[in-house]
Amino acid sequence: MKRVIFGLAVLLVTASPSHADWTMNLTRGVTDISREIYDLHMVIFWICVVIGVLVFGVMLWSVVYHRKSRGAKAKNFHESLLVEITWTIVPFIILIGMAVPATATLIKMYDNTEADIDIQVTGYQWKWRYQYLAENVDFFSSLSTPREQINNTQEKTTDYLLEVDNPLVIPVGKKVRFLLTANDVIHSWWVPEFAVKKDAIPGFINEAWVIVDKPGVYRGQCAELCGKEHGFMPIVVEVKTVAEYESWLAEVKQADAKQQQAAMKSWNLADLMAMGEEVYNKACLACHQAEGEGIPGAFPALKNSPVALGEVSVHIDVVLNGKPGTAMQAYKEQLSAVELAAVITYERNAWGNKTGDIVTPAQIAELKE
Amino acid sequence: MPDQQNKLKKSDWIKVVLSVLAAFFGVQSRSNYKRDFSSNSYWPYIFAGLVLMLVFIASVYLLVRFALAYL
Numbered sequence A: 001m002k003r004v005i006f007g008l009a010v011l012l013v014t015a016s017p018s019h020a021d022w023t024m025n026l027t028r029g030v031t032d033i034s035r036e037i038y039d040l041h042m043v044i045f046w047i048c049v050v051i052g053v054l055v056f057g058v059m060l061w062s063v064v065y066h067r068k069s070r071g072a073k074a075k076n077f078h079e080s081l082l083v084e085i086t087w088t089i090v091p092f093i094i095l096i097g098m099a100v101p102a103t104a105t106l107i108k109m110y111d112n113t114e115a116d117i118d119i120q121v122t123g124y125q126w127k128w129r130y131q132y133l134a135e136n137v138d139f140f141s142s143l144s145t146p147r148e149q150i151n152n153t154q155e156k157t158t159d160y161l162l163e164v165d166n167p168l169v170i171p172v173g174k175k176v177r178f179l180l181t182a183n184d185v186i187h188s189w190w191v192p193e194f195a196v197k198k199d200a201i202p203g204f205i206n207e208a209w210v211i212v213d214k215p216g217v218y219r220g221q222c223a224e225l226c227g228k229e230h231g232f233m234p235i236v237v238e239v240k241t242v243a244e245y246e247s248w249l250a251e252v253k254q255a256d257a258k259q260q261q262a263a264m265k266s267w268n269l270a271d272l273m274a275m276g277e278e279v280y281n282k283a284c285l286a287c288h289q290a291e292g293e294g295i296p297g298a299f300p301a302l303k304n305s306p307v308a309l310g311e312v313s314v315h316i317d318v319v320l321n322g323k324p325g326t327a328m329q330a331y332k333e334q335l336s337a338v339e340l341a342a343v344i345t346y347e348r349n350a351w352g353n354k355t356g357d358i359v360t361p362a363q364i365a366e367l368k369e
Numbered sequence B: 001m002p003d004q005q006n007k008l009k010k011s012d013w014i015k016v017v018l019s020v021l022a023a024f025f026g027v028q029s030r031s032n033y034k035r036d037f038s039s040n041s042y043w044p045y046i047f048a049g050l051v052l053m054l055v056f057i058a059s060v061y062l063l064v065r066f067a068l069a070y071l
């Protein structure tokens, strides 16, 4: 037994997890507010420690020094005004003492005025959408960890389940306000290093803000159980210098323009299939599964599905507009015309669905207008 | 309403107010409790309770105003 305990202890001490230097305490963070929260947390923690030591100290001391075998006799009195008043007033003073600095910080946290940049953050099952309100920049951010790592057929990397295709990018030193909402169910946008954890609720808009003072990459997760892939919708925020941020904005806008042009060029079946598979794996696989077999009772199979083999316009309509009231979302806004055309073409020609149909990006672009 | 109420003296009102404050606080001595429960009418206590509740609400309101202005 001793050996086992020793072995476990050695394991604990020497285990070097690939996810390096984790800590037990609250994150100190990279904003003024996050550090204030951290300091509050530490002050209150030490107050609790002192109270704990005092209370348990007195209790243990009494137990030991006034034990029966030493001839201690219990005092038989009922209610003491002095004691009752003391133990009401002392916690009151402690609580007020903690509330004063905490309130000061809370007031700052809720001061959403005078933001330099407004970004709408919308939670979807299971990804985030970021809209830069003044910039006409709008994109989705979804998990980029390969399925093979999730299914344990590939070595997991350091940022396992904490990496996305399109990170949120914000400039350093600017007040960025987030307007949080959701498209389907309640999500929660949580980045520990910003000390921001705010519910994203359909039909409501919650606000939060940050001024980050250090460029870097900060990661977070959805913090409200939101369905099957709740653990697979991470948040990645890249904080760049103002100049880098500006050039990133320009790049994104250019890429958007390029995509619109791509919709106009002509695509052949092979190109659409290749791209369609990529899109499918990223956006649809979670529910409809790798071989299009679906999950009976929850997500319909697309292999041999009457929709995927039937009338093209019906198929396009389901994917673009979704099925209200079900988990099937409207992908019209989430994917570009090319991606939509590719994934629909893919569904009509993969896994033995051999319709030979091609849905062109131009056709979809028209419907997206 | 019993007419003893009208006969409450100033010093009695102070006792009523102190008892209501003790109730807000949650601690009262046994002798005061016995004295209060042997009085003729509960109306002075209800009246003082309502007034002091309004005072309490007003002071919470002012406290919040103060906190927003100075913290």
Ligand SMILES: [Cu+2]
Pocket: A123, A124, A126, A186, A187, A188, A222, A223, A224, A225, A226, A230, A233
């Ligand atoms: Cu979520």
